Amino acid sequence: MKKMSLLLTLVMLVSLFGVASPAPVAADPIPGTIIQLPVIQVGGGWETWIQVQNVGAAPGKFVLLLFRGKYTEFCGPQCEAPRKIEMSGLVPVGAAWTYKLAAANTVDCSYVAFEPKSAILLSLSEAQWKAVEAMTCSSAITYLYNMWMGRTVSPAGPPGGQSAAVSVNRIQTGVTGLTPRAVAYTGIYGDMEGMRDRTGAYMYYAPQLFDTFTPAGWSSRIWIQNSGNECTSLEIWFHKQQDCLKARIQEVLALCPGETVAIDPE
Structure with a gap:
């Protein structure tokens, strides 16, 4: 050999x-409705473009949960919830929605600028989407974060929207003396995480x-x-x-x- x-x-x-095995949940999410985006860069001349394609069977809506850049080095209760959500429009089957994140346009719910470092993409059902639209920014973050964590929420259940395929493209430009750099990866969903x-x-x-x-x-x-x-x-x-x-x-x-x-x- x-x-x-x-x-x-x-x-x-x-x-x-x-x-110990994780606590059971009411139902398994539809494949491609919860997608991890581990690397986002918006400082130091970087900007990140996240492209979300609807690969489901009907028009869909998607939302990004953005986590801030600083690593806390602690467990709960020091763990931080996401700082911002970014919602898409209605995305037809086969079409894509692009999120552009740059230092100049990334602010939290209080309009304070911050640099996100990671994100979670959720695909929502129509009922879940309408519930989020009726909430304040901070309440929507709490609702979506608890949904992703498998906690009890209303409307109940895991993200129930259309399956998505996600690509993340990062590019660094505008930094004097440095050669422009570009990096790309695909979003990670549950089946890709192994056992x-x-x-x-x-x-x-x-x-x-x-x-x-x-x-x-x-x-x-x-x-x-x-x-x-x-x-x-x-x-x-x-x-x-x-x-x-x-x-x-x-x-x-x-x-x-x-x-x-x-x-x-x-």
Whole structure:
């Protein structure tokens, strides 16, 4: 059998609260109605374009829950709810809606500018959408956040809208002396997150990372979002090329639901 590549980076996500199964919910969401967007950048010359395509069977409406940029480093009650919601119009089947997020136009419910770092996209049923439209900004955030967390809300149930496909495009321009940069990824929905292993944890692999790799000076960054409904801890195991028996472990002690943390290999 051919040997596996020695250039592996093991990313281990370990639940802070053991291996207990999550509480049951009333119904499973329709695939593609809850989508995680772990990386958003709007500061330092960056802007983010989020494009949401309706791949369902009927016209749909979508809403973004935007989390602020600062990582709290704590679990509840210090966990923060989203700071802002962004609603779409009615999106026909096959059509797409574009959210443009930039430093100049991103404000919270009090019109205070902030830099979102991650988001959750929800696809709402007509009843859920009408309920949100009748709420204040802060009340709508509470309602949608509780819906995403699996808590009891009214109108009840998980997001019940049309399935969506999401792409996220980030570009950095307008920074003197720096070459423009562009990055893209697709939104992550539940089926893409895998399953718990035998220890009750989630485990993911990043097969290749760079740390000021010569001659071009390439460096990598890992972005990790907590897409669950409990605070969690993380262990990241770095294995150096041709030294697979020795690992350097980096820890994140607390990551709130919806939050994203950025890890730089050292």
